[in-house]
Amino acid sequence: MAFSIGDLFAGAGLFSEGFRQAGFLPRFAVELDAEAVKSYRRNVGPNAVHGSVTDVLNLGTVDVLIAGPPCQGFSTLGRRDPLDARNDLCFAVLPWADGAKPKVIVIENVPPFLKSGHWQRLARGLRRRGYKIFTWELEAADFGTPQLRRRAFTIASKIGIISPPAPVSERISxxxxxxxxxxxxxxxxxxxxxxxxxxxxxxxxxxxxxxxxxxxxxxxxxxxxxxxxxxxxxxxxxxxxxxxxxxxxxxxxxxxxxxxxxxxxxxxxxxxxxxxxxxxxxxxxxLIDGRPYQVARQIGNGVPIPLARAVAKQIYAALSAFETADSLAA
Incomplete structure (x- = not known):
């Protein structure tokens, strides 16, 4: 089965690449950083759009919408400023959900995001749109990434329960x-x-x-x-x-x-x-485009590809089961 994704706050495309490796077709990606857009187009595909996610564009419908909104206002490595204007960018997912009509939405951020008022407001908005909400906290090192990087995933689903992936047996040094x-x-x-x-x-x-x-x-x-x-x-x-x-x-x-x-x-x-x-x-x-500090930012801002792939495989399996059951019922 072929399922499509749209990627918001796409960066250099690491999140999209994990989904592509799991069998998804990237249909669109939106990113404000011009150098990151070049990197995405060079390595993932030509479907990246240079622009802000707050400028809602008509880029078509997708099966899955993925998003990695800024985490600086929630991360324990930063100032955790509740007034950081970037915190509100997570709400851009809601109008995109209306326009792209995804069956599943996957939002990645740092674990403290799940305890924030912003997450609660976002979850309410998704529930009003008919999504069931699940949250996963996953350690990247448990899924083939040689790095300790704990991340939270908010799964908004219209296809029922989606279970988190099981860790691989051995960590990579x-x-x-x-x-x-x-x-x-x-x-x-x-x-x-x-x-x-x-x-x-x-x-x-x-x-x-x-x-x-x-x-x-x-x-x-x-x-x-x-x-x-x-x-x-x-x-x-x-x-x-x-x-x-x-x-x-x-x-x-x-x-x-x-x-x-x-x-x-x-x-x-x-x-x-x-x-x-x-x-x-x-x-x-x-190859990632830009000056060294720009390249480092694109690398450090991304979702580790092995972790993204593990998440994507779970979503793919759930969509496949849903589509099979739906066709049998018809």
Whole structure:
């Protein structure tokens, strides 16, 4: 059976790609970032539209509508500002539900989103439109992603109950993504910032699996006073990735060692754009458009492709069962 999807807040297309790999046909995607639209068109398909989801467009009907509205106002890694204007963008799903008439809607966000007033209002709007609401909280590392990234999925269904996917049996370590598989020498995305001065000195002092605490012990003169004031907080910054475990959540700023545990396991540098892409399950034949910080943002903002694929397979199975039962009844 062929089922179609529409993607809102599509980014570079990681969410769409997971659904495409599960057998769905991407019919449309809407994204405000022009560079991300180029990336989507290059890697997923030509159906991406450059524009805001708040400008409701007539792009046709789909079987499934997927959306990943901004999470910054809900994420524990951010300020969690309830007045962040981006929080209201989740409500754009409602008019798209009216226009695209999907049987299923899948909304991805951070887990705190499910406890917000915005989610409650969105859920009420979906229920008024005849959808039953289910919520899943899934850990990306349980579905073949070499990264710890817990995400919440709101499933709005007109085809009955849809159960969450079962985790795979074994987690994948970072070694699989960063060390075991060589990266082509001519890979345009295998690049990283060149560290200089104090930054280079700090990184050289970080041992395997170490972090800023090791720098503080070895060379306190290289550490700003703020590190002492922060104390035991933010210990992952200037940290090396443990190759034997899944990586920590990959943020959009992973090219900056002061933003998290983003140092290469063995080399004195941050991970490259390609290595960050691998942690999100992005194939090596993908090229993402834009300047390095734009590429990193597109990578860090996406739904890991293996997690998206696991979600999509559940939706596909539920739609197939529904269509089969409907045809038999007819």
């Amino acid at each position: 970072c070694a699989h993504a960063l060390l075991n598989e060589p990266i082509a020498e001519n890979d345009l995305m295998h690049r990283w910032p060149t560290l200089q001065g104090v930054s280079a000195q700090r990184v050289a002092l970080v041992p395997a699996n170490g972090d800023k605490r090791d720098i503080q012990k070895a060379a306190p003169e290289l550490c700003p006073p703020s590190w002492q004031r922060i104390g035991c907080q933010a210990t992952d910054v200037w940290g090396r990735i443990d190759p034997d475990e899944p990586a920590n959540t990959l943020r959009c700023t992973f090219l900056n060692p002061s933003k998290g545990r983003y140092l290469h396991p063995t080399e004195n540098r941050t991970i490259s754009l390609r290595e960050g892409a691998r942690l999100q399950g992005i194939p090596d034949d993908w």
